[in-house]
Amino acid sequence: MADNSTAHNLGGLAAELLVKAKAARSGRSAQGVYGGKYLKQALLALTSGSQLAEHEAPPEATLQVVRGRLTLSTRDESWELAAGDLMAIPPQRHSVTAIEDSAFLLTIRMDVNGE
Numbered sequence: 001m002a003d004n005s006t007a008h009n010l011g012g013l014a015a016e017l018l019v020k021a022k023a024a025r026s027g028r029s030a031q032g033v034y035g036g037k038y039l040k041q042a043l044l045a046l047t048s049g050s051q052l053a054e055h056e057a058p059p060e061a062t063l064q065v066v067r068g069r070l071t072l073s074t075r076d077e078s079w080e081l082a083a084g085d086l087m088a089i090p091p092q093r094h095s096v097t098a099i100e101d102s103a104f105l106l107t108i109r110m111d112v113n114g115e
Helices: 010-023
Strands: 028-035 039-046 051-055 061-067 069-073 078-082 086-088 094-098 102-109
Touching: 010 028, 010 039, 010 061, 010 102, 039 051, 039 094, 061 069, 061 078, 069 102
Parallel strands: none
Antiparallel strands: 028 039, 039 102, 051 094, 061 086, 061 102, 069 078, 069 094
């Protein structure tokens, strides 16, 4: 878990994670940047063409592109997002594919009861 009292430069961390992603067979790399009782954040990096395969969505989450361009897809829709874009992740199965080397901040609400 990340040290919650430390400031993070997401641009610099994105560059570091992309170096690691390029060295990884999966083309992916990630690091937690915040972990609290109700909120969790991680920065993920994907090399061009790499994908997070279709998976279940958490009850509430957002994706903010820090670097690059990617596609967020559900069975019925897809959205192309670029650096600076922020989107609520639809509450259904989805995948993420990097159009170019990309990094994004994933923010997840952890209290599944919504209280």
